[in-house]
Amino acid sequence: MTVSITPNLQVAAIFSGAFYSLFDLFSSFFIPRPRIPKWWVWYYWICPVAWTVYGLIVSQNGDIEDTIKAPGIPLDPTVKWYLEHHYRFDTNFIGSVAGVLVVFTLLFAFMYAYCIRTFNFQTR
Template sequence: MMTVALTPNQQVAAIFAAAFYGLFNLFSGFFIPRPRIPKWWVWYYWICPVAWTVYGCIVSQYGDVEHTIKIPGQADQPIKQYIQETFGYDPNFMGPVAVVLVAFAAFFATMFAFCIKALNFQKR
């Protein structure tokens, strides 16, 4: 909705939204885990709303699971430890994740409202 408010028509908004979706998915930590993202790109992980959503979903679902899993070439380890070591997800970080997700929603809603009010693409 924010890209629709920022651009003159829905075709341009779709192009911008597709670019944002591509970058958001690439740096969300789903395809490339945060510990494996190059250090000069990890800043984008922290400003990506999809990364915070994936972080919250994984930690809320698996952050307290103590069942062991078998990993080829490694010793069995609990799921909680696996997501912490492999993906860098800290189960104790759930509070800040919730705050950041609410802040992202408020930011995008505010930007949408401001752009709808301030920008006028009509020609007279």
Template sequence: MTICVVVLFGVIFCGKGNQIHKQQDLINLLGATYSAILFIGATNASVVQSVVAGERTVFYHERATRMYLELPYAFVQVAIEAIYVAIQTFVYSCLLFFMIGYNFKVEKFLYFYYFIFLCFTYFSMFGMMVVALTPGHQIAAIVMSFLLSFRTLFSGFLIPMPLISIRWRLYYWGSPVACTIYGIFTSQIGDVNLIIQNVFYSLNLNCFTITDN
């Protein structure tokens, strides 16, 4: 599934990494980054829920017989998931990095892999956490859909960071998706805050300008 998704995104946004001279090009590249990390990240968070929910019955049984302890069990869950995510991220990053057309340098590719790996990891851990806090994976899916929409609302793409009110700016800096987008753009292109100010700020302010007839 990961290969199919990354090929699809790569075909749609092929060569966008080198086209950064116009406002629309930057918006397209930002949308490509946002879509690429959110789609697979949300998929990981959803897929892991059924697996964790299925293991819960076994854990309860083994804990009752004092064979499992909570902390080692949680550590093993995270370690096993991290190995899978690392392999998934390597395949995803290799294909997406070159298909989008970022300027290839070893340090840029490693930064790209690092931020994508962290993104997929915290999405997977988020899905596991929601299952652990709810009675079952059905309720966890409902809760996760609400929390996922809320945490991506302030990621800097749906609502550009300069247009976020000062009192809500803390949600932007506390959003993991915003940190991922910021890290990818900063490592590949430049200061993302300056890009957002130059592209989105003027673009959105023009939409709210009132002209006298």
């Protein structure tokens, strides 16, 4: 998508690098959603990588009832309990996550097609 809204590949690489950095920071991979400051949590909800991480973690680990034994984690909780209380991931939310990921895909594809059709960066 960034290639379609920029005049050349070098500018697109700069923009995509900035987007990737923000996506990685707010994807709840480095900083869990409950620890993101309240004035930045809106970016978590519009970040496609956050929805992807949410969907992958909940679909793969959301129903595991094995206990976790690690320093700093009290009372040997289960993986499901840890995901629900540390990250606030809800296993019943997986359908909504899939829907949002489809919407992001369609939105980015539409924006790419629209920008390719509309913008003209050719010089004479």
